[in-house]
Amino acid sequence: MNVLSVASEVYPLVKTGGLADVVGALPSALQPHGIRTRTLVPGYPAVLHKLKKRKTVGGIDNLFGHPAKVLAAEYDGLDLLVLDQPALYHRDGGPYLDTTGRDYPDNFRRFAALSLAAAEIAGDDVVPGWKPEIVHVHDWQAALTPVYMRFGSARDLPTVLTIHNIAFQGQFGASVFPELSLPSEAFSMQFLEYYGDVGFLKGGLQTASAITTVSPSYSQEILTAEFGMGLDGLLASRLASLAGIVNGIDVDTWNPETDPYIAQNYGPGTLKKRAANRKVLEERFGLDKTPGPIFCVISRLTWQKGMDLLAQVTDDIVALGGKLIVLGAGDVALEGALMAAASRHRGHIGMVPGYDEPLSHLMQAGSDAILIPSRFEPCGLTQLYGLRYGCVPIVARTGGLTDTVIDANEAALAARVATGFQFHPVTADGLRLAIRRALRAYNEPKVWARLQNQGMKSDVSWAKSAERYASLYSGLLAKG
Numbered sequence: 285m286n287v288l289s290v291a292s293e294v295y296p297l298v299k300t301g302g303l304a305d306v307v308g309a310l311p312s313a314l315q316p317h318g319i320r321t322r323t324l325v326p327g328y329p330a331v332l333h334k335l336k337k338r339k340t341v342g343g344i345d346n347l348f349g350h351p352a353k354v355l356a357a358e359y360d361g362l363d364l365l366v367l368d369q370p371a372l373y374h375r376d377g378g379p380y381l382d383t384t385g386r387d388y389p390d391n392f393r394r395f396a397a398l399s400l401a402a403a404e405i406a407g408d409d410v411v412p413g414w415k416p417e418i419v420h421v422h423d424w425q426a427a428l429t430p431v432y433m434r435f436g437s438a439r440d441l442p443t444v445l446t447i448h449n450i451a452f453q454g455q456f457g458a459s460v461f462p463e464l465s466l467p468s469e470a471f472s473m474q475f476l477e478y479y480g481d482v483g484f485l486k487g488g489l490q491t492a493s494a495i496t497t498v499s500p501s502y503s504q505e506i507l508t509a510e511f512g513m514g515l516d517g518l519l520a521s522r523l524a525s526l527a528g529i530v531n532g533i534d535v536d537t538w539n540p541e542t543d544p545y546i547a548q549n550y551g552p553g554t555l556k557k558r559a560a561n562r563k564v565l566e567e568r569f570g571l572d573k574t575p576g577p578i579f580c581v582i583s584r585l586t587w588q589k590g591m592d593l594l595a596q597v598t599d600d601i602v603a604l605g606g607k608l609i610v611l612g613a614g615d616v617a618l619e620g621a622l623m624a625a626a627s628r629h630r631g632h633i634g635m636v637p638g639y640d641e642p643l644s645h646l647m648q649a650g651s652d653a654i655l656i657p658s659r660f661e662p663c664g665l666t667q668l669y670g671l672r673y674g675c676v677p678i679v680a681r682t683g684g685l686t687d688t689v690i691d692a693n694e695a696a697l698a699a700r701v702a703t704g705f706q707f708h709p710v711t712a713d714g715l716r717l718a719i720r721r722a723l724r725a726y727n728e729p730k731v732w733a734r735l736q737n738q739g740m741k742s743d744v745s746w747a748k749s750a751e752r753y754a755s756l757y758s759g760l761l762a763k764g
């Protein structure tokens with residue numbers, strides 16, 4: 285079965301968050317099911333730079349006023365199609381933001397173009413000799429694909445839209461509609477119209493054959509007003525087509541036994557070797573070389589991720605004898621608050637602002653626990669990396685965090701199934717209590733080792749979830 289996957293980022297070519305990890309890892313997990321995925325991404329400079337061996341396999345004469353090329357390349361096991369349109373994608377900043385951190389004003393056009401190109405690849409002869417049988421699109425940036433398909437020549441092809449985060453909806457003023465090359469009927473409740481605006485995700489949710497999100501709990505939560513962010517009613521009307529499939533992780537990229545980014549490789553039987561990674565972290569973050577647990581945070585610094593709650597408990601972590609290291613970028617005020625905590629507690633709190641993939645691996649390999657106080661979390665990947673690396677997750681009880689971490693309550697500890705700590709309500713007090721619980725467990729080395737070992741035994745691979753995507757695809761094909 286041929287699948288066209290469409291996304292605005294893909295690891296290891298371009299990544300700003302978990303979306304890239306999922307889009308990058310799913311194709312090889314689907315391969316054993318006879319599914320061949322081609323992934324269409326925009327030709328940002330970072331992408332083109334890495335793809336030395338690429339060839340032009342197709343073209344679109346007029347994509348919003350400019351010609352575009354479709355390039356094909358293989359990279360790290362991925363079969364890629366790259367939409368090369370310099371006017372839209374050759375920019376100095378990141379995929380979505382300019383160098384000053386502002387959204388590109390033409391993001392609606394940049395990602396409508398990605399979706400339109402995907403629809404044309406699916407329906408027309410854009411890439412001669414290749415056609416998908418299923419089109420799987422990710423998040424708002426690709427969500428117009430099924431809308432364009434509905435009004436184009438691939439109208440009968442099944443589509444899957446995966447919501448990685450319903451907080452990002454691609455909502456733009458109605459004035460952009462005439463620029464989208466869609467018939468006027470598309471600006472209606474049944475398609476894009478969203479409270480008088482244009483909603484990219486909304487349009488996709490109305491038209492995709494199937495909708496998935498990245499954990500079973502989140503698939504329930506988004507049906508409520510609290511988590512649905514305005515789309516709960518629409519989702520309820522599409523309940524029969526909605527599924528929650530939990531994310532896995534690429535267990536080859538994230539393998540402490542072979543990870544090239546960490547100072548000392550180790551496995552379930554050799555957890556003591558983690559000490560060498562701790563040592564490097566102590567130096568990197570300027571921590572005192574004293575005993576006690578190191579808590580780490582690897583995150584976008586945002587309200588969603590509960591980073592304001594973290595800022596409120598930094599003094600407590602230190603008072604309780606713990607250390608904290610933070611790697612993150614995002615909200616300037618939150619970054620400032622965490623930097624201030626680091627200067628208040630030199631030797632106990634360290635902060636590296638920014639984005640650093642290798643360092644994120646080392647932190648999972650050398651810290652004792654990872655804190656994830658998210659207010660909502662569709663799935664979350666860093667707790668899965670934590671489980672795999674023996675870095676015990678302490679998580680808010682929400683979304684995919686609920687589904688993937690087993691709380692160390694007495695029953696779970698006695699049954700030897702606990703893998704971490706969950707807390708609720710998601711407040712600074714809730715987080716404080718969870719940190720206290722973790723510290724108590726840390727002070728009982730046998731209990732702690734059991735948590736680490738149990739976590740390392742958890743199946744965080746894509747195996748089961750790839751099977752679910754495969755059967756979703758086959759079900760859609762069988763329906764015709």
Ligand SMILES: Nc1ncnc2c1ncn2[C@@H]1O[C@H](COP(=O)(O)OP(=O)(O)O[C@H]2O[C@H](CO)[C@@H](O)[C@H](O)[C@H]2O)[C@@H](O)[C@H]1O
Nearest residue numbers: 301302303448583584611612638639640644662663664665
């Ligand atoms: N400063 C930094 N330096 C280096 N690496 C950093 C970093 N900050 C974050 N990362 C990395 O970025 C990824 C973030 O993954 P999350 O699952 O937390 O997702 P995010 O909220 O981006 O994605 C959305 O999509 C994913 C995928 O479906 C869902 O899991 C999630 O719940 C949803 O919000 C991880 O690989 C993490 O290690």
